[in-house]
Amino acid sequence: MIRIDGSKGEGGGQVLRTSLALSLVTGTPFQVVNIRAGRSKPGLLRQHLTAVKAAAAVGDAELEGAELHSKELTFRPRSLKCGEYHFAVGTAGSATLVLQTVLPALLSASGPSTLVLEGGTHNPAAPPFDFLAKAYLPLVRRMGPVVEATLDRPGFFPAGGGKFRVSVQPAPLKPLHLLERGNVVRRQATAMFSQVPFDVAKRELETVGRRLGWSEAERRVEELKRAPGPGNVLSLEVESEHVTEVFTAFGERGVRAEDVAAAAAEEARVYLEAGVPVGEHLCDQLMLLLALARGGSFRTLPLDGHAQTQIETFAHFLDVKVAVHEVSTQARDVQIKG
Incomplete structure (x- = not known):
């Protein structure tokens, strides 16, 4: 039985989700303690409990501690279905x-x-x-x-x-090797909104235009009429020859539309200037796929706490080696070998 301390690394739900995924793939049971110890509301919240029960259904697993706010969980998969x-x-x-x-x-x-x-x-x-x-x-x-x-x-x-x-x-x-982004072939900023003023979306897109220099043709508004409640999200899509990246920011009550857009624009700017194919958030997810493939490589931004947590969690379940090499102050090469 593998024992994992959920307070290590970024201290959130990622350790739990990655452990569940790898437990299902490998058939390895595990126990995790101190679940989400680094969060203001530690333990299993509704979305984490749903993920646990979903994993149990897919893996016909035995569970202990699968309750709201639980800080410990034991997961024993039996067969993948x-x-x-x-x-x-x-x-x-x-x-x-x-x-x-x-x-x-x-x-x-x-x-x-x-x-x-x-x-x-x-x-x-x-x-x-x-x-x-x-x-x-x-x-x-x-x-x-x-x-x-x-x-x-x-x-x-x-x-x-x-x-x-x-x-x-x-x-x-x-295995996948993604070391080059290639030329940017399309850029699209989409301000999506539901049950909030149109002006919010308009101001977000104007901010993107000012900060990134994207033309009016590269900016669009989308009203979401099927959403059950109000909401606003700004999505910046950068399609290149070898990969597409998406950067998002969410409208919040009391936060200016210009500030929402500035956050997404800054993330996109850093990515574009670094010349890497893989952004910060895609890095975590791609790393897991390559670990399961037992091989691959990609170029990305300097690794954050989430990526380091992924690497540490892999070591519990998989015999893979993850090497990170500094290419420049803005870029890192990640190589995974099984």
Whole structure:
């Protein structure tokens, strides 16, 4: 039984989600203590508990400690099962994080799977649906499996109520090497809003134009009429020859639209100036895929705490070596060998 201290590294839910994913793939039971000890509300919240139960369903697992606010969990997978699944967070908690918990296992299952996920689809501190569909899943497909995602309706914090569907055709993961971005072929800034003034989206896009020099043709407004509650998200999509990256910022009550846009624009600017193909958030997810493929490499920005936490969690479950080399002050090469 592997024992993991959830307070190590970034101290959030990532240790739990990655451990669940790797436990399913390897069939290795584990116990995690001090769950989310680094957060203001430690222990399992609704979205984390949904991820745990989703992993248990996919892996026919035995559970101990799977309760709200629990700080310890024991997870014993028995057999990996493909099939049709429906997971609902029940709050505005991130449904995309639930998907990223079970998807690595379903990529190697014995047959295809379909999933319906409900909850938050566009959440701060979680990958929004647009990131999954445009940045992450295209790389999954390049590695072998065929995964498609369709958004039925968006769900913003605090109302939630979003819904999306995912189809998975499993295949062995092939190593991927992504060291060059290539030329930027398309840029698109999209200010999405639901039940908030149009002026908010307009000001966000004007700020993107000023800060990044993106033309009017590269900026668009999208009103989301199917969302159950109010919300606003600014998405900056950078499509290059070899990869697409997506940067997002979320409108909040009391935060100026210009400040929301400035945060997303700054993240995109740093990425573009560094000349790397893989951004900060995609780094964590791609690293997990390459670890499961037992090989690959990519160039990215200097690693943050989330990436370091991923590397430390891999060591519990996988015999892979992760090497990080400094290319410049703005770039790092990550190499994974199994």
